[in-house]
Amino acid sequence: MTEDNSHPDQKARLEQLNKYSLETVHGVKQDVVFSSYPEGITVDESLSTNEYVNKIIAWHHDRNLIEGSSDKDQFCKLIQEAGELSDSICKGKDVSDDIGDMMVVLLNIAERNKLSIKDCLAKAWDDIKDRKGRMIDGIFVKESDL
Secondary structure (H helix, E strand, O other): OOOOOOOHHHHHHHHHHOOOOOOEEOOEEOOOOOOOOHHHOOOOOOOOHHHHHHHHHHHHHHOOOOOOOOHHHHHHHHHHHHHHHHHHHHOOOOOHHHHHHHHHHHHHHHHHOOOOHHHHHHHHHHHHOOOOEEEEOOEEEEHHHO
16 A cells, blocks of 8 residues: 555556546536456456455465464464554554455464354354443453453
């Protein structure tokens, strides 16, 4: 991401799109629709969350990161990624890549333990849905820990 929080390729794409004139019919603006990106620019179509999860899990298997790694190794990787998230938060930078990287590692750990993200989220929701507590210094502290 650049300082203005736009994707690095966004500026180049917009510059290329600006080369195309907008045709009007009777003074009414018409939407410009491209069936492909100009000058050979290609991007992945937007995928569903499940499609991303499946692609990431396949990526782990293709690189032997399920059988050839361990929960301990992946936990160490998760902490490394948490450090990068902390750095981005402290510097006021975009955190989307850091959160995504952590989710990739969590998917690895879930896959090796034969869990789905849905299983894990359902368990977490069941744990917190009725939880009571209060905010202390910006952190929710559950009633049983007060």
